[in-house]
Amino acid sequence: MTSYPAPINPTRTRIGWIGTGVMGGAMASRLLSAGYSVTIYARNPSKVVHLQSQGALLADSPADLARNSDVIFTMLGHPSDVRQIVLESLISSLDPNSVIIDHTSSHPVLAKQIFDAAREKNCWAVDAPVSGGDTGAREGKLAILAGGNEDVVKWLNPLFDVLGKATFVGGPGKGQSCKIANQIVVGANLMGLSEGLVFAEKAGLDKRKFVEAVKGGAAGSMVMELFGERMIGRDFRPGGFTEYMVKDLGMGLDVEQSRVTTLWCCLVLH
Numbered sequence: 001m002t003s004y005p006a007p008i009n010p011t012r013t014r015i016g017w018i019g020t021g022v023m024g025g026a027m028a029s030r031l032l033s034a035g036y037s038v039t040i041y042a043r044n045p046s047k048v049v050h051l052q053s054q055g056a057l058l059a060d061s062p063a064d065l066a067r068n069s070d071v072i073f074t075m076l077g078h079p080s081d082v083r084q085i086v087l088e089s090l091i092s093s094l095d096p097n098s099v100i101i102d103h104t105s106s107h108p109v110l111a112k113q114i115f116d117a118a119r120e121k122n123c124w125a126v127d128a129p130v131s132g133g134d135t136g137a138r139e140g141k142l143a144i145l146a147g148g149n150e151d152v153v154k155w156l157n158p159l160f161d162v163l164g165k166a167t168f169v170g171g172p173g174k175g176q177s178c179k180i181a182n183q184i185v186v187g188a189n190l191m192g193l194s195e196g197l198v199f200a201e202k203a204g205l206d207k208r209k210f211v212e213a214v215k216g217g218a219a220g221s222m223v224m225e226l227f228g229e230r231m232i233g234r235d236f237r238p239g240g241f242t243e244y245m246v247k248d249l250g251m252g253l254d255v256e257q258s259r260v261t262t263l264w265c266c267l268v269l270h
Contacts (some may be wrong), residue, residue: 018068
């Protein structure tokens with residue numbers, strides 16, 4: 001399966017990309033810089049001129065993109081966008097042996113539905129949300145949390161290696177579950193870091209010396225590496241959207257609520 005359907009090669013593997021915001025645009029740019037042929041679908045083409053200047057082609061529709069791509073990446077905003085674009089548009093237009101990689105932070109149940117729909121078309125789907133923020137996207141240092149078929153994920157590694165480091169975490173939907181767990185940890189770390197910096201400042205500490213002193217100990221984290229200096233410098237330029245963090249944590253609540261409801265029903269029936 002690792003050679004499925006043929007080894008990935010920049011001169012032969014056709015890439016499709018949908019979703020060119022802060023994260024998606026940086027990731028697509030890295031693939032273009034690595035020599036891949038990338039076709040983009042954008043509802044507002046004026047927003048992808050910088051990618052066209054790198055050689056990206058434009059598709060007229062998601063269906064047009066699907067027909068001209070071997071591997072399709074999506075990096076969208078919400079599960080509703082994933083359902084509309086991936087499940088209701090892209091999959092019906094896929095050629096056999098195509099692969100869809102959804103980098104959106106989406107719902108595990110939807111990821112399983114997409115996987116099953118892709119298999120009906122003799123294709124594959126990988127749910128592969130990422131962590132690392134806009135800095136990780138630009139520098140190719142994202143943590144890629146991949147769910148689906150392990151051999152397909154291995155086959156995709158040449159592409160993932162351009163973007164960061166992929167880890168196979170389990171079957172369909174497990175990538176999304178891993179991202180939800182990731183966001184719980186990230187949210188807690190962000191809150192802790194901000195409160196720690198406020199305390200350090202009020203205690204009269206030099207905030208940069210505080211970060212330097214503790215980052216090698218138990219308080220150190222990638223959150224501190226990525227956001228510590230930004231917080232200290234009061235750099236409020238957006239690297240993402242708060243609504244997406246709220247969405248991710250909300251999906252965690254939804255998954256847990258569904259689990260509790262299922263357990264309760266089982267107890268009642270027995």
